[in-house]
Amino acid sequence: MKAAVLHALGETPRCEELPVPVAGPGEVLVRVTAAPINAIDRARAAGTHYSVSAGAGLPMVPGVIGAGCLPDGRRVLFGSRSGTMADVASTPPDMCFPIPDSVDDAVAAAAWNPAVSAWMTLTWRAGLQPGETVLILGATGVTGRLAVQAARHLGAGRVVAAGRNPHSLAAVAELGADATLHVDAADPDLAAAFVHAAGGVGYDVVLDYLWGHPTEVLLSTLVQHDMLPHGRRIRLVQCGDMAGSHIALPAEVLRSSGLEILGSGSASIPPVERVTAALREILDLLARGTLRIEVERVPLERVAEVWGRDQQGRRPVLIP
Ligand SMILES: NC(=O)c1ccc[n+]([C@@H]2O[C@H](COP(=O)([O-])OP(=O)(O)OC[C@H]3O[C@@H](n4cnc5c(N)ncnc54)[C@H](OP(=O)(O)O)[C@@H]3O)[C@@H](O)[C@H]2O)c1
Numbered sequence: 001m002k003a004a005v006l007h008a009l010g011e012t013p014r015c016e017e018l019p020v021p022v023a024g025p026g027e028v029l030v031r032v033t034a035a036p037i038n039a040i041d042r043a044r045a046a047g048t049h050y051s052v053s054a055g056a057g058l059p060m061v062p063g064v065i066g067a068g069c070l071p072d073g074r075r076v077l078f079g080s081r082s083g084t085m086a087d088v089a090s091t092p093p094d095m096c097f098p099i100p101d102s103v104d105d106a107v108a109a110a111a112w113n114p115a116v117s118a119w120m121t122l123t124w125r126a127g128l129q130p131g132e133t134v135l136i137l138g139a140t141g142v143t144g145r146l147a148v149q150a151a152r153h154l155g156a157g158r159v160v161a162a163g164r165n166p167h168s169l170a171a172v173a174e175l176g177a178d179a180t181l182h183v184d185a186a187d188p189d190l191a192a193a194f195v196h197a198a199g200g201v202g203y204d205v206v207l208d209y210l211w212g213h214p215t216e217v218l219l220s221t222l223v224q225h226d227m228l229p230h231g232r233r234i235r236l237v238q239c240g241d242m243a244g245s246h247i248a249l250p251a252e253v254l255r256s257s258g259l260e261i262l263g264s265g266s267a268s269i270p271p272v273e274r275v276t277a278a279l280r281e282i283l284d285l286l287a288r289g290t291l292r293i294e295v296e297r298v299p300l301e302r303v304a305e306v307w308g309r310d311q312q313g314r315r316p317v318l319i320p
Helices: 039-046 105-125 142-153 166-174 187-197 213-220 251-257 272-288 300-306
Strands: 002-005 014-017 028-036 065-069 075-079 088-091 096-098 133-137 158-163 179-182 205-208 234-238 259-263 294-299 314-319
Touching: 002 300, 014 300, 028 075, 028 105, 065 105, 075 088, 075 105, 105 142, 105 205, 105 234, 105 272, 105 294, 105 314, 133 142, 133 213, 142 158, 142 166, 142 205, 158 166, 158 187, 166 179, 179 187, 187 213, 213 251, 251 259, 294 300, 300 314
Parallel strands: 133 158, 133 205, 158 179, 205 234, 234 259, 294 314
Antiparallel strands: 002 014, 028 065, 028 088, 028 314, 065 075, 075 096
């Protein structure tokens, strides 16, 4: 079969011939129809994701999720340890979820990770309440764009989108953000922009796909000097680290602001029935055009060409 293959962490995967994987105990083989190149796949292949240890499982077929056909013909989204960027992948049946007729395989596969994670981060992790003010820090990526739409759909009162690419930010405004701001402004200007964009009420929820310096500037704006009880709970959820893997966190920020810092990742995945319910709703919203994601269908043979490319808000999906 054809597969994208990685022989060393940090390399670019290339399309090669490999034997068809052997299904493990209780697993089934899926004929893959669509495998998105998500940020997690690139980070795992680079060896920088916390789920990968040096030298583990090489050669590796990247891809943790995909769409495909089960032996009985059912179209499913599925998770795989054998790697989804191949003609065939193995999966446990409880990691398979039906795709409705009205949703295309590539769209469903592209949306699954970014949309479900954004949705669950807002609802399960941050506990978003109707009317609250949400900041999406790093809103120009595929996940940030879905987070903006999800926040809007879930009843946020005000949605602020922050990113560095003016062209992409304009597109994010069209997806429902009430305000946008540029994170590569000088620190005092960025700090003022964070405060201004909150619309006078402050942020209740921050989904942070950037971390690093933009987050440090945001945190500096949260310090309250008045010693008055504000009773505000600012739930900042650490989701990604596109702008840096570390921040400096002054003690006064936590003591004076009501800030609560959480993370979204493997350790905070909600119970499976919550995730399945969110996935069903997301697929329905995609079918109705309420949620939008841009995809670029790319033949599997061209994996090396598109692997490291700036995706500019449009997810490449490999088609075997
Ligand atoms: N924890 C979770 O549940 C979860 C789920 C999904 C994604 N994530 C993480 O979230 C992050 C984004 O994922 P994605 O799917 O949106 O990726 P993506 O589609 O590749 O987008 C990445 C975005 O980051 C922006 N960016 C890169 N460096 C930046 C910087 N220094 N300052 C500001 N913006 C910068 C890029 O903007 P430009 O257009 O300016 O290049 C691009 O829009 C990744 O770290 C990913 O691993 C986490």
